[in-house]
Amino acid sequence: MTSSPVSGRRGFLLAGGALGAGTLLAGCTSNAPAGEKQDAAVSGGGDNAAPGKQVTIGFSAPAADHGWLAAMTTNARAQAEQYSDVTFNLTEGSNDVNQQIAHVETLVNQQVDVLVVLPKDGKALTNAARRAMDAGIPVVNVDRVFDSPEAYRAWIGGDNYGMGANAADFIAAELRRRGISDPVIAEIAGTDSLPLTQERSSGFRDGLSQHDLSVSRRVAADFTVESGQREAANLLQASDRIDAIWNHDDDQGIGVLAAIEAAGRDEFFLVGGAGSSTMMKHIQADNRVVKATVLYSPSMASSAVSLARLLAQGRGMAALAEHEIPRSMTTYSAVVTKANVEEYLDLGFSS
Template sequence: MTDPSLARRRFLFGASALGAGALVVGCTSNEPANAGNQQQVAGGGGDNAQPGKEVTIGFSAPAADHGWIAAITKNAQAQADAFEDVTLKATEGTNDVNQQIAQVETLLNSDVDVLVILPHDGKALTSAGQQAMDQGIPVINLDRIFDSPLAYRTWIGGDNYRMGVNAGNYIAEQMKAKNISNPVIGEVAGMDNLPLTQERSKGFKDALQRQGFRVGPRVAAQFTAETGEAQTANLLQGNRKLDALWNHDDDQGIGVLAAIEAVNRSEFIMVGGAGSKNMMNNIKSDSGVVKATVLYSPSMASTAISLARLLGQNKGVADFAEHEIPASITTYSAVVTKENVDDYMDIGFDS
């Protein structure tokens, strides 16, 4: 990640709150602003930019065999490196549930102050999170959620349903702008057995239905370039005409584009998912079918580390009025297009 992007992501959690005098609502009497019933203003976390108590953060995530997961780990390390009062103890990524549980237990025995865990399987890692919380070690549960809120202090992750909604809304707008009244809209989903895929597909379907459209041909891949290519080839072979296509995941999107290019199809627009650099570059060049991608950004890992630091220092978020870190934070799935792609290039990840 570039230094400007780190600075931008740290702003909310690291910058000093605006002076109270600039935020207090004007009084209706002649009393001074600070007298009597003063309104609560942002500033619960104090000056979080200044170095504070040393905090050791344990970090555990799945194996970096996917561009998005690799970016999660890189972002976490980069954010920790930006704080001189933070030490990060990161385990080797693994897709073996039992091994990840063992790694978390090792972190618990290594004097960490806070844990950040992106579980390979949220249900299977719930007990590990609960064990940490029972020992008084707060847990930031990243993205894949534990079965019980008692297993984490704060959850931060993406909004899968709204990701589908925003993809559907963008496609619907484009179809209406082109005066296409009955478009053929395809979907290349991820793994159908995962709740996140189901939520994305439901949001997509709901958004299109509200606009008077429907989802047409649909296939499910496995979040890999290989399966993305194979499944998209099947979809294209069975449908000689498309008007739009939504692909859930930009990593598998490498294969999706390969399949499209192999048969030289260009009559439709394509929307990606997550926000990889190569998809953003395709959007910026505007030379192919890719016109947008809907964010599900791994920058959430940077925020997770910032939150873990504040928990370890017993601070709140500087720009919030509350003195405590929120129990949950849901990131927003912005739609990246040619018009705004430069604003988001700094959080694009390598597929």
């Protein structure tokens, strides 16, 4: 790959900055008349861990029928328990959208101080969240975004496009390391109708294209063990040769690995998605086809609770100069490999 014009220009600017730093500094400090007071620089400060006023956080999420979803609720509860100034009002998870709407409305009627909502369906929950905002209850929207920005005060979620792009980069590097040219690259996606799946696939395609590679075979599962096993079996049966596979989700990856073992295939390597402890242990042992997983960590639920607490207490983030909580935060999809897996084991969740 050739260097981009931006990277070349950045190198020039860095070099110029190193040569002229003293001159630039002198020029900046001499612009004001002698004796005139300079404006103070804005900086972060405070201690977000220090107790604030007592607040009640309402939490709503879908049923924990999936390892990642279960970990989201577990992480949120555990984070709330760390704060002596937080009362955590957890509703029962449900995959019935109407029931989740009712749960959110109940929390609003209870006049909680702030809401954290991971919607089953962002579009369907938008009006309920907007009613909370209209009632003066700030909403932290987690992962699956509402249809209107007026339905939430802050959003935190994963980088689906970045997941795909980072998976592509790892696969391209590993193929080069193995000396494989003209590779057959397969993709086992999640539910195709979901925007998050579409974003992951788009990032994967775009990432591969940066390395002059493309997806050769693609199937779509449904984020379940059963669908992962079924679609992986179909993929393997239809493909005599595969060099690399990216599987979007480590929960469905349990089924994918079962299909691979049943087929007796091991000529390829597999990259997972989300970062389950099961896949991380396979990566650590290095005795299966799975060689990496791209994080989409449920730790975002812990961060959502922390943000909700600060919102309800009228505080900003101590490490940032802004006085208010940011409007949105996107987590990073790090690639976990044998070289760094020990650093990320604490983020793993049970599949």
